[in-house]
Amino acid sequence: MEPLNRPQAIIDFCLAPLNLDPSAEGVGEVRRRLEHVIKTFQLKTAKPVSVDFSSMPSQVINEAAHGYE
Incomplete structure (x- = not known):
């Protein structure tokens, strides 16, 4: 994997496992803040x-260990 230096690339990589709906309320705000x-x-x-x-x-x-079995 190549190092990421563009903010959007870093954000996309970090949020990918969450499989967020881009049209969901708040997703745009989260991306803007990050x-x-x-x-x-x-x-x-x-x-x-x-x-x-x-x-x-x-x-x-x-x-x-955290009680989330």
């Missing part, structure tokens, strides 16, 4: 920030 956060962060670092999700370790959530 894009604002990513762009603001990139501006503060003075350079585009790339995210390489393939190098991130997987996180396993033990739902049974």
Whole structure:
């Protein structure tokens, strides 16, 4: 997987598992807010920030430990 540096590409990758309906109420607002956060962060670092999700370790959530069996 190539590192992602475009805000929309990062957002699309992160939200893909949720399989959200693009026309659902709130989805546009969530995307707008996330894009604002990513762009603001990139501006503060003075350079585009790339995210390489393939190098991130997987996180396993033990739902049974939280009572969500």
